[in-house]
Amino acid sequence: MTRLNTMVLAVVAAAAVAAPFFLKPFGIFLISTWVVLTIAAIGLNLTLGYAGQISLAQGAFVGIGAYTVALLTPTGVPFFLAFIAAGLLCFAIGWLLGYPALRVQHHYLAFVTLAFGTLVFLVLRNEQWLTNGIYGITGTARPELFGWPMSGARNFYFLCLGVLVVLSFATWWMLRSPWGRAFVGLRENPVRALSVGVDTRRYTLMAFAIGSSLGGLSGALYAPLVQFIEPNSFTLGLSFNLLLMVIVGGSGYFFGPFVGALIAVLLPEWLRVTEGYYLIVYAAAVMVMMAFCPTGVLGLTERVVRLLSGRLKAPPKVPGTQTLTGDAGT
Amino acid sequence: MTAVLEVSNLRKTFGGIVAVDDVSFEVRAGEILGIIGPNGSGKSTLFNCVLGQLQPSAGEVRINDRLSTGMRPCDLNRLGVSRTFQLLQVFPQLSVHDNLVLAGQEHRGSMASRLFGRGDAGVGDAAQRMIEFFRLSHLTNEPAGALSYGQQKLLDAAMAFMAGPRLVLLDEPAGGVNLTMLGHLRERLHAYHTERGATFVVIEHQMEFVMALCTRVLVLAEGRLIAEGTPQDIRNNPIVIEAYLGR
C-alpha cells in the first residue's frame, strides 16, 4: 500500500475507534449500522466486484442471518454459535442457489436471486409459527464477551467493529491468496482464465457462497443491534440498497463497501432537505454515476489521484464489463 | 507412434453455414503440425472445437486416446493441453509475473491449498524461469497491459507453457509481430519444443513462419481438408495454390 493509503487508513481507523466517545446514542447507532451493513456490502462486493455476478438476494441473506440468531439465542444457544450457524447456513444456501444458476450465461443469477429474495420474504411473513410473521421478533439479546456485557451501545459498537476487522482481514487474506488472483483473472479475462485452467464456474460459485455467508453474518449482528426485526426489513429494498452501496463505493475495490455503506447510512440524513424525494434523487444519482463513472467513488478518486500525480497508465478498470458478444448492437 | 490429438469427422455448423466440414486428422507426439488455409477456411473454428470453446455439431476429438469432445477448456488444460490466442489475451492489470503465476497455479494442489498455502502457489520460481526463458526479465513487475504488442505475444506463449503442457495449440502466433520479434518468437518456440518434447499445432497465415517451424502441414479450404504433407510438398501443391489464389 502506498504511503498515502496507509495514512488515510490510519486516520479512519483512529476516527472509528474514537467516534463513539463523542457521539450521542443515535450517533452510535448510526455508526454501528454502518459497521454491520459494511459486512454485508463486503460480501456483495465479492460477488459483484470480484466475480462479476449480480445478486439481488443479499438482503434476504441478511434476513436469514438475523432470524437465525433471533430464533436460536432465546433457546439458550450461545450467541457466537448462532453467529457461526447463520454464516454456515447462508453459505450452504448460496451454494445451492448458485450451482444451477451459474451453469448458464445471461446473468441468470440475477433473476434467481430476485425470485429467491421474494420467496424468503413470503416465508418470513407467512410462517408465523416460526417467525412470528408480521409481528416480528423483539429483544434479541446482545452477547457477553468473556463476561463483559456488550449490551451498552458503545460496547456493542466495539464488538461489531471487532467482527468487521476480523472479517475484513479474512477477506483480505483470501484476496491476496491464489484465489484472489483467480478472481482478478476471471474478472479481467474469463476466456483466457479458462484456457489456463482456472475453473471459472467454481470460483464464481465460491465467491457467491462466501458473499452470501457474509450477508448472513451481517444479519446475525443486525438482530441484536436493532432489537426488532420483521419481514419488511428484509425485502428487495435492502438488497437494492446493498447493491447500490457496493456500486457507489466502487465495485471491485477492497474499501469500496466501507465507503458505499457510509454514504448510504448518512445519505438519508443529508438528503433530508429533499424531503422524502430522496429515493428518486438517489436512483437518479446512480444512473448518472453509471453513465459517467461506473467505478464509483473510489474509482473516481483513483482517477483524480492519477491525474494529479501526472501518471498516464492503462485506463481504469470497469468491473465485469466484458460484453457478451463483441458487438453491443450500436 | 501414438497420436496425441485425434480429430475424427469433425463438423461445425452455424445455422446454415458449414464452417468445418468433416475434418479428420491426427497429430503425432513430438511433431509440429501447421494448419494453413485462406481466410474463412475454418481454421479458428476447428481450434475452438478442439479446445472446448465451441461445441462441435458432429464428430469426435480424442486427446491421448481419451474422448475430449466438448470438455471445458479448464479441464482440457488440466489434461495437458494449452493454447495461445489470435487476438491478444493477457490479464492487463496483473504484472507479467502474476500473469504467469496465474497460468500455473491451477495445476498444483487443490482449492484449499490455494487458499491457505503460499501466495504464489509454489510456482513463483517456475514463473521466474519462464520470464528468463522468454527474455522478459526487465518487465517482470510491469502490468501486462503496458507491454508492447510483440511482448504480449511472448507473454501469451509463456502463459501457455507455464503448466508444462504436452500439447500446445498456437493460434496465429506471428500475426502482427514485427520481424525482429518474430525471429525471437520462432526461436523460443523451437527451443521449448526441443527442450520439452511437446507437440505443437500451429495455425498461421505467414508462410515463412510455417515453413521454418513446422514438420508437417495441413491445408484447409472452405471447411475441408484439401492437402497434407511436408512444407515443401504443400508449397508446390497445385490444389493449395489454387485455393489461395484462385477464384
Next chain:
Amino acid sequence: MASFIQLLVSGLATGAIYALIAVGFTLLWQTSQTINFAQGEFVMLPAFFVLAAMNAGAPFWLAALIGIALSIVVLGILFKIIVVDPMLKYGVLPLVISTIALSLFLKESVKDFYSSQAQPFPTLVPAIDIRVFEAVISTQSLVVLAVAIATVVALNLLLNKTRLGRQMQATAQNATLARILGVPVRRMVLYTFLINAVLVAIASILVSPIYLAKFTNGETLGMAAFIAAIIGGFNQVRGAILGGVILGVLDNLSAAYISSQYRGAFPLIILIIVILLRPQGLLGRVEERSV
C-alpha cells in the same frame, strides 16, 4: 369443469399479457444486449400517462393513444438515448444496474408525483359476463385475448413478412454481419426499443383495469416477464410467448388451488425448477459456452 374453463380462459388472458411483456423484454435483449430490469415499471407507467390525459379532459380512446405515444417517446426514445446508449461502452453489468436504478426511479416518481393509492382504470369494453357451456366468461378476458393475439400476429407479420422485420431479425442474430450486409443496425435497434414501448403500453392498458393502476404493479409484472422469458428460452421470441401463456395459465390455476398467502410464490418456484432442470428453457437452444 366449468370453473376450470373459467380459470383457463382468464389464465390465457393473463398469459397473453405476460407474453406481450416478455416478448418486448426478449427483443431488447436479442438486439442490443439490454437486460431491462425496469420492464415491469415500463408496464406500470403508461397507465398513468392515460390517466393523466383523462384528467386533462381527453376521452378514453384519445387518452389511450396519447398514452401509447408518450410511451414511445419516453420508454422508447428517451430510454435508449439517455440510459442505454451512454452505458453500452461499459458493458452489460453497468447497464443492468442502471435499469435496476431506473425501476426504482420510475416507481418512486409515480408514487410521489401521481399517487400512492391504487387508481381505477377504465375497461376497454363494459364488463359483461357471457355464459358458454355453464362457464361464466367475462367479455373483458375475451377482449384482452383478442387484442393480445392481434398484437402478436401483427408483430409476427412485421418481423417475418416485411423487409424491415427481416432486417431487425438479422440485427438480432448477428449485428456485425448485418452491418456488413448493409442493414442500418443503429436504426434497427432503435425500432426494437420503440416496439417494446408499444408492447408495454398495450399491456398496460390491458392489465390496469384488472390490477388497478398502482405504482407497485411493476414488481409482479416485471417478475412475470423475466420468468416467462426464461421458461420459454431466453433468446427466443416464440419462447417468450409460450412462456407467458404457460405462466398465466399456471398462475391462475394455482390461485384457485393454493393458499393465497403463497400465491406469489408459485411462479418463483417454477423459475427455480426451470433453471435447475432445463436452463435453456422450453424452446431455447443450449448456448455455446463462451466462458
